[in-house]
Amino acid sequence: MSRTVAVLVVLCGLLLAGVLLTRGEPEHMARVDTTRPTSSPSATATIVPGASGPTAAPVSSTHLDGDPYADLAAQLHARGVEVWFEIDLVARWLAGPASFQEGLDRMHALAGVPGVQGFKVADELGYDDGIDSPEQAAAFLRAVRAGMAATVGRRVQVLVDVVVPDLGCLGWQDGGSPNPEAATCARAARVKHPAAVESAVTSYLRQGLVDRLDLSTSLLDEWTYQSWGLSQAEAQGRAWQHVKSLGWDRMTVLQSRKALADAGGYQGSPMQALHDVHTFVDIPVRSGAKAVDVWTWRQAYDGRTVSLLDDSLDPNPLWRQLEARHRDGVRLVTHITPSMLLPSAEQRSREYNLYASVFDAAFVAAGSG
Secondary structure (H helix, E strand, O other), rough: HHHHHHHHHHHHHHHHHHHOOOOOOOOOOOOOOOOOOOOOOOOOOOOOOOOOOOOOOOOOOOOOOOOOOOOHHHHHHHOOEEEEEEOHHHHHHOOOOOHHHHHHHHHHHHHHOEEEEEEEEEEOOOOOOOOHHHHHHHHHHHHHHHHHHOOOOOOEEEEEEEOOHHOOHHHHOOOOOOOHHHHHHHHHHHOOOOOOOOOHHHHHEEEOOOOOOEEEEEOOHHHHHHHOOOOOHHHHHHHHHHEEEEEHHHOEEEEEEEEEOOEOOOOOOOOHHHHHHHHHHHHHHHHEEEEEEEOOOOEEOOEEEEEEEOOOOOOHHHHHHHHHHHHOOOOEEEEEOOHOOOOHHHHHHHHHHHHHOOOOEEEEEEEEE
16 A cells, blocks of 8 residues: 555544544534623513504614624624524513513514514424424414514514424435334434424425524434445435425525534534535535524533634634635524623624624524523
8 A cells, every 4th residue: 555545544534533423413502692681672562472463563763772782783784794683482482471572572672783684583493492392383483473573563584493303314215215223213303303303394384484494404423324324424415405305495595504613613623624514514505505504603502612713713624614615605604692702892803803704694692581
């Protein structure tokens, strides 16, 4: 064996080892920041979920001076970034009408912030969030749309993100699949997460309840797919082609999502970054995803602070790949919250500029605690 061939073999082995050990976990992104703003906005519209309309007409003025969430959105918008506020309306809806109304009032206040396109209202809908059936999820989404129409006072889009577990199982191949493990995986997913599976999501889209869908195909690990005779990237391609065959891209605007942040910034090698971006950006985009959500700018998660870049803000291998995709016209999105920005004004200004150099849109925490 020549020295060149030997080196290539070693590099391939290192890449495969990294993929097998660190990738392929189902998505479980951190919930949004729920810290209340230090300056409370005023919003006067009031509705009762399920009622025919508001008990007071929505007002057009809001008072958001000094609101850190609105200020962050304004900084990004000034740099050409599209703004979406994210708020966990599932927990509020489950808590009852008063809590749900508080969330809607916060949305009403934020809807007037320049650059706002809509609201991300659910994180991993139906996946361990208290929503236990497709009927309950559809009722929630109808309440959101009715509440937004009555309270927000203007047309803004509803975005939901989902982890669809039977897609990662390649579960649509049930019946004629030669692989009984895939069928077993899919059946288990449908029992455990009935409101998150493919058939449930299809029903929400057919009812016109979701304007944009942030989709994780819930890929399994590389070892599992190799035992099935394919790679994780090939499984991703099959899952997205199946989504296209279901017509989801004709019923909503589809986006892909993947968590790639880590403590101290992304930790993968250049080859690992290339693999990650190929699997979780390139393949979905080729299959119809209009944007890719790469979690997260910086977030407290599981006792750690995770981010795409470390606090020096120096580029890493993943950042280089994302820069290249941005130059190629791929729309990229990530999540950002004011409580996790770096402390000095100079650092924050650099963060805003870096953000806008790669990301076309932002999920900004709503501060709805």
